[in-house]
Amino acid sequence: MGKSRNKRSRSTRSLASHVVAIANQKGGSGKTTTAVNLAAAFVELGKHVLLIDCDQQANATRWLGCNENESDLLEVFTDKRPLDEIIQTTDSGIDVVPSSTHLAGIDRAMANELGCEMILRKAIAKLPNKWDLILLDCPPALGLMTASALVASQRVLVPVEAKALGLEGLASLMMTIETVADRLNPDIQLDAILPCIVDRRTRLATEVIGALRKRLGRKVLKSEIGVNIRLAEAFSHRLPITSYASSSAGAADYRQAAMELAKRWR
Ligand SMILES: Nc1ncnc2c1ncn2[C@@H]1O[C@H](COP(=O)(O)OP(=O)(O)OP(=O)(O)O)[C@@H](O)[C@H]1O
Numbered sequence: 321m322g323k324s325r326n327k328r329s330r331s332t333r334s335l336a337s338h339v340v341a342i343a344n345q346k347g348g349s350g351k352t353t354t355a356v357n358l359a360a361a362f363v364e365l366g367k368h369v370l371l372i373d374c375d376q377q378a379n380a381t382r383w384l385g386c387n388e389n390e391s392d393l394l395e396v397f398t399d400k401r402p403l404d405e406i407i408q409t410t411d412s413g414i415d416v417v418p419s420s421t422h423l424a425g426i427d428r429a430m431a432n433e434l435g436c437e438m439i440l441r442k443a444i445a446k447l448p449n450k451w452d453l454i455l456l457d458c459p460p461a462l463g464l465m466t467a468s469a470l471v472a473s474q475r476v477l478v479p480v481e482a483k484a485l486g487l488e489g490l491a492s493l494m495m496t497i498e499t500v501a502d503r504l505n506p507d508i509q510l511d512a513i514l515p516c517i518v519d520r521r522t523r524l525a526t527e528v529i530g531a532l533r534k535r536l537g538r539k540v541l542k543s544e545i546g547v548n549i550r551l552a553e554a555f556s557h558r559l560p561i562t563s564y565a566s567s568s569a570g571a572a573d574y575r576q577a578a579m580e581l582a583k584r585w586r
Pocket residue numbers: 346347348349350351352353354375377379458459460516517518545546547548549551552553555
């Protein structure tokens with residue numbers, strides 16, 4: 321009986337828990353704002369969410385008020401510590417694997433480590449079956465941390481700033497995803513593009529989103545995240561938008577995106 325229960329929990333795990341990399345090597349495209357506030361919107365929907373901060377800038381770590389003197393993701397790579405030993409619970413209800421500036425030299429430090437892109441995937445596979453959703457906030461580069469996140473994920477969510485330059489680099493991100501799919505993780509797919517920092521007053525934003533939809537069709541979400549200063553303020557207050565300004569347009573946009581993604585990922 322014990323055995324059959326074990327079997328069942330393993331099979332439910334692959335259905336219920338989604339690992340999603342939030343990636344775009346273009347800096348400032350809204351990755352961290354999306355990781356934190358989408359996670360918070362999913363928590364409001366009653367989901368148990370783990371956010372893994374894969375960026376040495378540690379913005380998600382700071383946004384959610386983690387203790388920065390504790391162990392961070394680097395130790396999973398260098399000391400092979402299990403991920404669940406370094407998870408911090410936060411007031412937002414989001415569980416967080418923190419990052420720090422110590423992660424800065426990781427590409428060089430791991431240069432001679434064979435198969436180091438697999439470390440994060442293996443660490444995630446050993447986590448208890450506790451989270452409905454695991455989000456990975458990637459840095460603005462296609463280095464080891466983004467590669468590790470792509471190898472560890474089933475899906476990629478790409479926040480794109482709705483400006484002409486926002487589309488820059490999208491082609492090389494798509495090529496990287498294809499290479500990862502081909503060589504390391506056949507399960508990975510570019511799942512959704514989320515237009516972010518959309519200035520709805522300008523024609524340019526509409527044109528950029530139109531061009532995206534023409535090129536990528538259904539991959540572009542119907543939801544959009546408009547420019548909302550409350551989102552930028554929420555970071556300084558170390559609160560997700562759903563707590564800092566629950567009735568703001570920013571909170572409404574991320575709730576809408578969470579609902580659309582929840583349907584897509586069901
Ligand atoms: N919808 C929005 N409205 C207004 N400001 C926003 C919005 N989304 C993000 N910002 C601001 O834009 C800047 C970049 O956002 P964010 O840090 O989320 O991008 P990122 O892709 O994570 O950046 P990086 O590539 O450096 O990790 C931040 O100052 C953030 O406060």
